[in-house]
Amino acid sequence: MATHPLRIDPPGTLLTDLYQLTMLQGYFERGMFDMAVFEFFARKLPPCRNFYLAAGLEMALDFLEGLRFSQAELEWLRGQGQFKAPFIDYLAGLRFTGEVHAMAEGTPFFADEPILRVTAPLPEAQLVESRLINLLHFQSLIASKAARVVLVAAGRLLVDFGLRRSHGAEAGVYAGRAAYLAGFDGTATVLTGAQFGVPLYGTMAHSFIQAHDSEDKAFEHFAHSLPGSVVLLIDTYDTEVAAHKVVALAPRLAASGIRIRGVRLDSGDLGAHARKVRKILDDGGLGDATIFASGNVDEYLIARLVEEGAPIDGYGVGTHLDTSADAPALDCAYKLQEYAGKPRRKHSEGKATWPGRKQVFRRFDAQGLCCGDTLTLEGDNAGGTPLIMPVMRQGKRLQPSPTLEEVRARTRAQLATLPVTLRGVLAGTAYPVQVAPALEALAREADRLVGLGSQEAAP
Amino acid sequence: MATHPLRIDPPGTLLTDLYQLTMLQGYFERGMFDMAVFEFFARKLPPCRNFYLAAGLEMALDFLEGLRFSQAELEWLRGQGQFKAPFIDYLAGLRFTGEVHAMAEGTPFFADEPILRVTAPLPEAQLVESRLINLLHFQSLIASKAARVVLVAAGRLLVDFGLRRSHGAEAGVYAGRAAYLAGFDGTATVLTGAQFGVPLYGTMAHSFIQAHDSEDKAFEHFAHSLPGSVVLLIDTYDTEVAAHKVVALAPRLAASGIRIRGVRLDSGDLGAHARKVRKILDDGGLGDATIFASGNVDEYLIARLVEEGAPIDGYGVGTHLDTSADAPALDCAYKLQEYAGKPRRKHSEGKATWPGRKQVFRRFDAQGLCCGDTLTLEGDNAGGTPLIMPVMRQGKRLQPSPTLEEVRARTRAQLATLPVTLRGVLAGTAYPVQVAPALEALAREADRLVGLGSQEAAP
Numbered sequence: 058m059a060t061h062p063l064r065i066d067p068p069g070t071l072l073t074d075l076y077q078l079t080m081l082q083g084y085f086e087r088g089m090f091d092m093a094v095f096e097f098f099a100r101k102l103p104p105c106r107n108f109y110l111a112a113g114l115e116m117a118l119d120f121l122e123g124l125r126f127s128q129a130e131l132e133w134l135r136g137q138g139q140f141k142a143p144f145i146d147y148l149a150g151l152r153f154t155g156e157v158h159a160m161a162e163g164t165p166f167f168a169d170e171p172i173l174r175v176t177a178p179l180p181e182a183q184l185v186e187s188r189l190i191n192l193l194h195f196q197s198l199i200a201s202k203a204a205r206v207v208l209v210a211a212g213r214l215l216v217d218f219g220l221r222r223s224h225g226a227e228a229g230v231y232a233g234r235a236a237y238l239a240g241f242d243g244t245a246t247v248l249t250g251a252q253f254g255v256p257l258y259g260t261m262a263h264s265f266i267q268a269h270d271s272e273d274k275a276f277e278h279f280a281h282s283l284p285g286s287v288v289l290l291i292d293t294y295d296t297e298v299a300a301h302k303v304v305a306l307a308p309r310l311a312a313s314g315i316r317i318r319g320v321r322l323d324s325g326d327l328g329a330h331a332r333k334v335r336k337i338l339d340d341g342g343l344g345d346a347t348i349f350a351s352g353n354v355d356e357y358l359i360a361r362l363v364e365e366g367a368p369i370d371g372y373g374v375g376t377h378l379d380t381s382a383d384a385p386a387l388d389c390a391y392k393l394q395e396y397a398g399k400p401r402r403k404h405s406e407g408k409a410t411w412p413g414r415k416q417v418f419r420r421f422d423a424q425g426l427c428c429g430d431t432l433t434l435e436g437d438n439a440g441g442t443p444l445i446m447p448v449m450r451q452g453k454r455l456q457p458s459p460t461l462e463e464v465r466a467r468t469r470a471q472l473a474t475l476p477v478t479l480r481g482v483l484a485g486t487a488y489p490v491q492v493a494p495a496l497e498a499l500a501r502e503a504d505r506l507v508g509l510g511s512q513e514a515a516p
Numbered sequence: 517m518a519t520h521p522l523r524i525d526p527p528g529t530l531l532t533d534l535y536q537l538t539m540l541q542g543y544f545e546r547g548m549f550d551m552a553v554f555e556f557f558a559r560k561l562p563p564c565r566n567f568y569l570a571a572g573l574e575m576a577l578d579f580l581e582g583l584r585f586s587q588a589e590l591e592w593l594r595g596q597g598q599f600k601a602p603f604i605d606y607l608a609g610l611r612f613t614g615e616v617h618a619m620a621e622g623t624p625f626f627a628d629e630p631i632l633r634v635t636a637p638l639p640e641a642q643l644v645e646s647r648l649i650n651l652l653h654f655q656s657l658i659a660s661k662a663a664r665v666v667l668v669a670a671g672r673l674l675v676d677f678g679l680r681r682s683h684g685a686e687a688g689v690y691a692g693r694a695a696y697l698a699g700f701d702g703t704a705t706v707l708t709g710a711q712f713g714v715p716l717y718g719t720m721a722h723s724f725i726q727a728h729d730s731e732d733k734a735f736e737h738f739a740h741s742l743p744g745s746v747v748l749l750i751d752t753y754d755t756e757v758a759a760h761k762v763v764a765l766a767p768r769l770a771a772s773g774i775r776i777r778g779v780r781l782d783s784g785d786l787g788a789h790a791r792k793v794r795k796i797l798d799d800g801g802l803g804d805a806t807i808f809a810s811g812n813v814d815e816y817l818i819a820r821l822v823e824e825g826a827p828i829d830g831y832g833v834g835t836h837l838d839t840s841a842d843a844p845a846l847d848c849a850y851k852l853q854e855y856a857g858k859p860r861r862k863h864s865e866g867k868a869t870w871p872g873r874k875q876v877f878r879r880f881d882a883q884g885l886c887c888g889d890t891l892t893l894e895g896d897n898a899g900g901t902p903l904i905m906p907v908m909r910q911g912k913r914l915q916p917s918p919t920l921e922e923v924r925a926r927t928r929a930q931l932a933t934l935p936v937t938l939r940g941v942l943a944g945t946a947y948p949v950q951v952a953p954a955l956e957a958l959a960r961e962a963d964r965l966v967g968l969g970s971q972e973a974a975p
Contacts, residue, residue: 063592066525068685071707074677075718078706083720083741089727133522133710139743179727186721190680191688198683218533221649222845224657225686226527229650232683247537248530251592259534261542262645264852267860268548268638271966282542284598294863294968325865352867376845385844386681386835393723401726404753406784408811507730509753 064252065230067119070126071133073187078134081180082144091397093179094414095186096171097193099389106384107479108165108488110204110468111172112235113196115162115458117189118449121175124153124185153181157449160417162459163200163238163468164444165475167490170417170432172197174445179396186391194389195228199235202356202381204472206374207240208480209360214371216258217244218351219379232379238464240472245373253461258373260321260349266293273302280310286318288349291334296322300334304341319347319370327352328367335368347371355382360482400503411496412503417444427474433493522710524689526578529585530592532646537593540639541603550856552638553873554645555630556652558848565843566938567624567947569663569927570631571694572655574621574917576648577908580612580634583644612640616908619876622659622697622927623903624934626949629876629891631656633904638855645850653848654687658694661815661840663931665833666699667939668819673830675717676703677810678838691838697923699931704832712920717832719780719808725752732761739769745777747808750793755781759793763800778806778829786811787826794827806830814841819941859962870955871962876903885935892952 084090099109126134126148134140134148155177166172173193175182206215217236220229233249243256250257261279269275272294280287287310291299300320307317320338322330327350338346350362351373359372376382392410393401400412411432418431418441431439448455459467478485543549558568585593585607593599593607614636625631632652634641665674676695679688692708702715709716720738728734731753739746746769750758759779766776779797781789786809797805809821810832818831835841851869852860859871870891877890877900890898907914918926937944 063528063530063588065527065685068524068689068707069522071522071710072679072685072688073706074679074704075706075709075716076704076720079718079742080720080724080738083724083738084727086741087737093723093727095723129522130710137716183721183723186723187680188685191682191684194681195683220531220533221646222653222848223650224654224683224839225650225690226524226531226647227684227686229531230527245533245535247532247534248527250534251530251589257534257596259538261535261539262642263862263864264552264554264642264645265539265542267852267862268543268552268855270858278546279539279542282545283538292864294966323864324867380683380839380844382844385839385841389681393726396727399729403722403726405722405751405782408783507753 063248065227065248067123069130070124071130072191073184077184077187078140081148081184082140084180084183085144085147090178090180092176093182093393094395095175095182095391096394096415097173097189097389097391098169098171099197099387101168101388103384103387104484106201106205107485108167108201108475109197109387110200110239111160111164111166111197112162112200112238113193114159114173114448116192116196116231117173118157118454118458120188120192121153121157121185121449122452122454124151126151151181151184153177153185153452155181155449155452156447158445159448160444161446161467162464163471165427165471166417166444167430167488169411170430170490171415171445174414176414190389190391194387196231196235198381198384198387199232199378200239201387202378202384203236203239203241205482206356206359206378208472209356209363209482210372211363213369214349215241216371216373217241217246217378218373218375220246222376223379228379234461236378238461238468240465240469255461260288261290263290263293266290272299273306276302276306277309280306280315280317281313286316288319288321289317290321290323292322292324292330296325296330297333297337300337301341304337304343307341307343317343317346319349321349321351321373323350323352327358327369328362328365331367331369349373351375353377356482399506400499402500402503404504404509411492411500413496413499415445415496418442419444421474425474426476428476429489429491431491431493432496434495434499437493437495439493522707524686524707524711526582528589529583530589531650532643536643536646537599540607540643541599543639543642544603544606549637549639551635552641552852553854554634554641554850555853555874556632556648556848556850557628557630558625558656558846560627560847562843562846563943565660565664566944567626567660567934568656568846569659569698570619570623570625570656571621571659571697572652573618573632573907575651575655575690576632577616577913579647579651580616580644580908581911581913583610583612585610610640610643612636612644612911614640614908614911615906617904618907619903620905620926621923622930624886624930625876625903626889626947628870629889629949630874630904633873635873649848649850653846655690655694657840657843657846658691658837659698660846661837661843662695662698662700664941665815665818665837667931668815668822668941669831670822672828673808674700675830675832676700676705676837677832677834679705681835682838687838693920695837697920697927699924699928714920719747720749722749722752725749731758732765735761735765736768739765739774739776740772745775747778747780748776749780749782751781751783751789755784755789756792756796759796760800763796763802766800766802776802776805778808780808780810780832782811786817786828787821787824790826790828808832810834812836815941858965859958861959861962863963863968870951870959872955872958874904874955877901878903880933884933886933887935888948888950890950890952891955893954893958896952896954898952
């Protein structure tokens with residue numbers, strides 16, 4: 058695990074829950090190394106989401122390919138006293154040797170549909186649970202939120218501004234990737250640009266203005282320090298007064314070959330300010346200068362501003378995006394569905410699961426819009442397009458990773474298949490997902506194996 | 517920046533917003549290296565918080581002490597085309613050489629009260645903004661949430677279970693630290709234990725049960741794999757049936773020297789199940805076995821269960837804690853308050869700030885409970901206990917870091933000073949924070965300096 062200065066380093070194999078290690082010791086001592094099948098899926102959609110968007114697969118595969126305990130980690134475990142020496146020796150040689158099947162990143166998905174399946178000897182498949190969920194949950198969470206913003210913004214420039222209130226370093230970096238994947242144009246987070254090639258955007262902060270004795274001087278100094286063209290932040294003291302200053306400054310800057318590309322609003326009633334500022338800029342001969350808005354922006358506000366016809370050309374979306382503020386977690390899980398060839402399911406109240414290795418088939422109407430999914434078992438052809446494909450075998454990727462641009466293009470095509478009822482910010486008609494008879498039969502079989510009645514076949 | 521296998525590695529200096537770098541280039545070209553004062557504070561408390569709890573200072577100081585651009589980072593910046601060679605040479609030598617004043621970790625604080633002040637040459641103080649907010653915001657967010665849980669749980673065992681749905685690796689690790697600091701007993705996240713010495717807790721997952729053909733066998737195998745004592749998860753199929761299995765198993769385990777320390781419930785009506793299970797355990801001679809509950813637990817549910825007298829001895833708190841689900845972000849900022857000896861403030865609508873270097877004085881009543889704060893300027897003695905102290909000078913800590921146990925003990929003492937109206941889960945009487953005349957006068961002076969009227973002195 059080498060430090061790479063232009064990326065977030067992997068956190069190592071101790072980023073797991075303690076019980077994964079105590080359970081592994083139990084499996085090890087009983088020789089329970091048979092093939093296990095786990096699937097990652099999300100339960101019921103929250104009221105403020107019409108679909109989920111799959112993301113995080115590339116990091117999940119990186120994690121599985123790199124899985125191993127370092128000497129320092131093994132030493133630390135040895136010092137804890139609850140793990141026996143033969144088990145720690147076993148951990149030293151543990152690698153991920155299994156298979157992975159998954160939905161492609163950027164695929165919309167719905168409740169109970171798995172987006173990733175791990176098939177591996179039980180201890181391997183168990184150990185990876187915590188970090189796999191941590192990776193898939195967060196990126197799918199942000200991609201799902203970002204897709205909502207993209208759909209309502211209808212082509213306006215969208216930039217991730219969320220680093221400072223994202224939950225730590227990795228969240229800040231990966232949120233920018235997830236947002237770009239979902240259709241954002243870029244991010245302000247430099248490391249996301251350096252690690253993933255996501256285009257970088259940035260304007261200026263209030264502190265730059267405040268550090269100067271006058272706003273005019275601050276605008277002029279900032280413009281001269283950037284080659285070519287500049288976006289100026291105009292809400293530090295009085296938005297419309299500042300817009301007039303921008304107009305007055307433009308000819309002087311033009312004489313130095315500097316173009317005012319646009320202005321940024323960051324507070325107040327963004328729609329009202331945008332209309333006034335647009336008029337000031339137009340009247341001042343800056344009809345080409347764009348208006349970019351930020352400050353507590355989310356998809357609900359953008360939808361309203363777009364509907365009102367506010368003359369805003371782009372948005373910086375920060376906290377609401379990077380924390381998925383209206384739904385900061387998805388009710389997701391990674392559950393054992395089969396062990397040693399037998400189907401398994403849990404029956405806990407409100408959390409029962411569908412057993413077996415599953416496939417999701419999606420049907421499309423004549424316009425190419427998706428119109429219904431079927432959740433069934435692998436090998437049971439329910440008709441339509443299967444969404445879950447093999448991506449890893451014997452612990453190695455089957456294909457080189459797609460580029461992020463490829464994933465983004467595929468995501469755009471996928472979002473274009475969503476019916477109009479799912480594309481807005483409000484709750485749409487629920488998307489139909491049916492469970493195939495083959496899967497219902499297997500659920501009854503799984504219950505019979507552990508001595509439960511079949512009356513509760515549906516989760 | 518060396519990889520340390522038992523900690524989350526720092527993400528490097530590119531974890532920042534692009535505009536910090538473009539602004540720095542502007543400062544550099546104009547020779548704006550005078551002393552700047554920035555303060556980090558939070559705006560209005562959300563309706564579901566009665567106080568904030570300061571956390572993250574230790575990581576913030578680590579970040580400042582280690583600040584530098586690596587050769588690889590400088591090369592990358594050079595390749596971007598928008599930064600000029602003399603500026604990149606300047607970045608190569610940039611270190612943090614300033615002062616920091618701060619509230620101690622574990623101090624309750626309120627709207628507009630700074631918890632950290634940076635005094636440094638403008639480019640240094642500016643560059644660190646994004647990561648400082650990222651660190652202080654997240655840990656204060658989680659500590660503030662955790663403190664609510666601690667206050668209502670009234671001494672019951674509390675364990676952080678949130679890694680899987682925390683927002684990435686760093687969030688998972690630091691959430692466990694913030695929760696422990698606030699009074700939790702431990703975490704399930706192994707790396708949090710390895711990095712910070714936070715006590716580790718763990719039981720078993722449903723998959724362990726499901727991987728066995730019978731629940732009884734799974735319990736027995738798990739118990740034998742752990743030396744001494746064990747907590748068994750009993751909700752995989754039928755909670756009360758499983759409780760009877762535990763009772764039946766206990767004598768056989770006792771014969772092998774294994775004690776059943778407790779059981780865990782993870783679904784359904786936790787209070788109702790706990791009452792039934794308590795009776796089954798008591799009737800079966802397991803009066804000493806504890807009941808631990810998890811599954812969508814937060815402070816609201818714990819408060820209700822405690823009030824109902826549910827026989828639950830401890831809680832695993834996951835998603836709600838690690839995402840601070842009811843308030844997943846705080847409205848916080850890091851703002852320029854003084855530059856080159858002159859007070860500064862922004863005037864943006866709804867976001868105006870108080871200028872100058874500030875101090876917070878806290879008053880206590882005869883019972884030792886805090887009864888009011890005064891926000892004023894450094895050097896203006898408003899009476900009471902000053903909360904902001906020097907912690908770093910010339911880029912180095914003034915004192916060795918306290919241990920996490922020391923911080924936790926201090927936090928407990930601090931939480932004990934909160935008046936009863938702030939200690940519950942519902943909104944209490946707002947805590948009085950008054951602004952001193954000296955600060956109001958400086959705000960008017962700052963406005964006058966940039967040519968604004970004084971009619972809007974209050975933010």
